[in-house]
Amino acid sequence: MLFTRKVLPVLCCLCLSGSVLASGVLDPNRPMVASADVIPVHEGPLGMVDVAPYGGVFPLTAIINKANHNVQNVKVTVLGKGEKGIPISYDVGPQAINTHDGIPVFGLYPDYVNKVKVDWTEEGKKQTYTWSIYAAPVSLPSTTGQTAVLPTVEPVKVDSSLKNRLYLFNHITGMPRAGHIMHVAGGAANWDYTGINWISDTNGDVRGYMNIDKFRNQDDITRFGSMMSFHQVNDGNLIFGQGQRYFKYDFLGRVISDKRLPKGFIDFSHAITETPKGTYLLRVAKENYPLNGKYTINTVRDHILEVDQNGDTVDYWDLPKILDPYRDDVILAMDQGAVCLSVDAEHSGQVMTKEQLAKQPFGDIAGSGPGRNWAHVNSVSYDPRDDSIIISS
Incomplete structure (x- = not known):
């Protein structure tokens, strides 16, 4: 379309009219802005309420904008739902x-x-107000066989001292096309389950959940994997990992860090923990690991990595060198119908011979030696008494 001199004045007039309509009455003393005039919105004595802030990572949250008010001594109480609902106060x-x-x-x-009561002090005066804040229904991916958006939490017995606690559930489930991308040289990238993560009170009511779509992309190897190992650290925020990345978020969904594993390391799962030094220990694997001087492979769940807050590698533990990766007593005795990660009822009661074990392909399978799931480390802890780490396998 060709714009002419005759068209342009009309467009300008329309823009100005839109501004007048949006603001109701155009204040001649108020400076105009380049786009549509901004209308202040107030919901109660403070500013507007932003539900599901920070892109909706944690949808069951909100921010009551302070709108330049000097609020102090603030206490928030989300009132319980119905007669038996549990209030959350902080x-x-x-x-x-x-x-x-x-x-x-x-x-x-x-x-x-929701009824959200807020008490605060402003200019030396105590104030209180109760906001009405609607939060949308839980929206999460679904898969075959699912009967509800979330598993049901049914408390059996709640001690009175624990009544006001909240519990975070980390539930992983299979989805179509999960793990369809994998490393060329083996590894465990295709161990890919969707993380369904939510928070329940002691009534079993949902009081928070994570929008997993903000983290997963099944067509990007750096954006899928089994999201695991949630920990609330000393500053009150949340750390966790997923495949090729590890994260730190606050409970309103504000990203504090979202980092790739350092170069040369792959396939986080099961364990991330913070040390007193402020570093993180992660259970990972090694990319392009030399094997027998002949070729390189990707290892499986057998390296421990320490990183600082910048994502720099502080140290790492190469378990194939520290331990004996070819010790096969346990693997030879395992019921192959019940091996972790690869349960197969057709092989129930069967065990593997040394000859069969030696012919196993590389990848995320039970076996011996680097390149197979010989160690399956699933937890890492730090012992400050002697600056050591403790692992379980």
Whole structure:
């Protein structure tokens, strides 16, 4: 379309008219902005409420914008749902208020108009207000055989001292096309399950969940894998890992770090933990590992990596060199119908011979030697008494 001099004034007029309509009455003393005039929105005595902030990573959260109010001594209470609902109550310090430019709200019920009571002090006066905040229903991927959006949590007995606790569930499930991309030289990238992660109170009610679509892309090897090992660390934030990455987020969904594993390391799963030094220990594997001076392979679940806050490699433990990767007593005695990660009822009661073990292909299978799942390390802990690590396998 060719714009002419006659068309342009009309377009400008339309833009101006849109601004007038949007603001209701055009204030002659208010400076115009280049785009549509901005309308201040207030919901209660403070600013607007931003539900599911930070892109909706944790949808059952909100931020009550402080709108330049000097709020202090803030306490938030998300009232319980119905007569037996459990309230979630917490104090909010100035650092959190400044970080979010408002009051963080955590623990909303899904598909429900939540009552959120906030107490605060402003200009020396105590104030209180109860907001009505609707949070949308839980929305997560589904798969064959699923009967509900989330598994049901049914508390059997709750000790009174634990009534106000919250529990994070890390549930992994198979999805179509999972693990369809893998490393050329073996490894465990195709051990790929979708993480369904949610928070429950002691009534079994959902009070938070993670939007896994913000983390997964099944067509990008750096964006899939089994999301595991959630830990709330000393600063109150959450660390976890998934395949080729590890993360740190706060509970409103604000990303603090989202990092690739350092060069040469692959396939995180099972374990990430923070040390008193502020470094992270991760259970990973090694890429392009030399084998017998003939070729290179990718190892499987047999390296421990220490990284600092910048993602730099501080140290690593090469378990094929520290331990004997060819010790096969346990693997030879294993029931091949019940081997972890590859349960196969057709091989129930069968065991493997040394000859069969030696002919096993490289990859994520039970076997001996680097390049196979000989170690299957599934936890890492740090012992500050002698600066050592403890692993289980």
